[in-house]
Amino acid sequence: MNRYETWFCGTRLWRWMTRRQVLPWVLKGSELGEHVLELGAGPGAATEELAHLAARVTSLEYDHAFAAKLGARVNGSNATAIQGDAATLPFADGTFSSAIAILMLHHLRSHELQDRAFAETWRVLRPGGVFLAFDIRDGWLHRVGHIRSTFVPVAPAGVFARLTNAGFSKVTVDIQRGGFRIRALRAREA
Numbered sequence: 455m456n457r458y459e460t461w462f463c464g465t466r467l468w469r470w471m472t473r474r475q476v477l478p479w480v481l482k483g484s485e486l487g488e489h490v491l492e493l494g495a496g497p498g499a500a501t502e503e504l505a506h507l508a509a510r511v512t513s514l515e516y517d518h519a520f521a522a523k524l525g526a527r528v529n530g531s532n533a534t535a536i537q538g539d540a541a542t543l544p545f546a547d548g549t550f551s552s553a554i555a556i557l558m559l560h561h562l563r564s565h566e567l568q569d570r571a572f573a574e575t576w577r578v579l580r581p582g583g584v585f586l587a588f589d590i591r592d593g594w595l596h597r598v599g600h601i602r603s604t605f606v607p608v609a610p611a612g613v614f615a616r617l618t619n620a621g622f623s624k625v626t627v628d629i630q631r632g633g634f635r636i637r638a639l640r641a642r643e644a
């Protein structure tokens with residue numbers, strides 16, 4: 455992330471927006487279940503709120519410094535922060551009841567890595583588990599905001615095919631002014 459993103463994701467404003475606007479929209483109509491995987495937690499704008507909503511939260515973050523700082527804040531509660539890569543998840547199959555990625559997908563450096571992260575998320579979800587995401591669309595403003603950072607936007611129109619290929623069912627995408635949300639299920643076994 456560049457300095458602007460690092461600053462913004464750590465602000466009280468973004469934490470407030472995450473708690474009051476982003477999470478309520480992304481979670482609407484879904485059950486997190488007892489163990490949530492948070493992908494790309496960053497400074498942890500969503501972490502404590504998720505910890506209020508589920509019995510356990512595991513927050514995965516690629517950046518060592520963010521992971522260590524978040525761990526110092528939440529480890530010992532019902533949340534745990536660990537360093538790791540969303541494209542090669544360090545968890546056993548079927549570990550989580552849900553997974554959530556807020557503003558993380560466009561930080562994966564290629565479409566191939568994004569597809570690997572989708573497949574890995576499917577693998578670590580239990581049958582019946584739900585994957586939820588919120589991300590931003592391509593546009594000049596976001597490109598400028600990501601100078602000296604990674605910005606590989608996920609096109610909403612391609613989400614259904616990509617997540618279905620990764621194994622998910624009932625994939626939906628909803629777009630609103632600030633971004634789009636994804637909901638996808640790992641089907642229960644027949």
Ligand SMILES: C[S@@+](CC[C@H](N)C(=O)[O-])C[C@H]1O[C@@H](n2cnc3c(N)ncnc32)[C@H](O)[C@@H]1O
Nearest residue numbers: 463494495496499515516517539540556557561
């Ligand atoms: C824009 S930040 C969003 C952070 C947080 N979800 C929030 O909403 O404030 C994206 C985060 O994804 C993390 N990230 C990037 N690539 C990742 C990967 N391969 N695995 C896990 N996290 C990753 C970045 O280090 C960064 O902290």
